[in-house]
Amino acid sequence: MTTELTVTMRGQVTLRKEILRHLGIQPGQKLSLNMFPDGRAELRAARPVVYGGLDDFFSWLEIQPSTGRSREEIDAQIAEERDSWGQ
Secondary structure (H helix, E strand, O other), X not given: OOOXXXXXXXXXXXXXXXXXXXXXXXXXXXXXXXXXXXXXXXXXXXXXXXXXXXXXXXXXXXOOHHHOOOHHHHHHHHHHHHHHOOO
């Protein structure tokens, strides 16, 4: 499906309901726009990030990378967390 949109004097574009429906966007949700060097753009529904990086991972384990915990201690912590989730 191809559709044309009009840009206002303020540089804004309104997305029609059928476009939002196609993207699966509900009020309050965010969009993700990827811009490519050749002038193309890709618009998608933004998806939440599950893991933000190593800092989040270490926070989840409730340890700091510099604590010097052994592999066995870390594995035990992971198993304990997994058990607390009922998995």
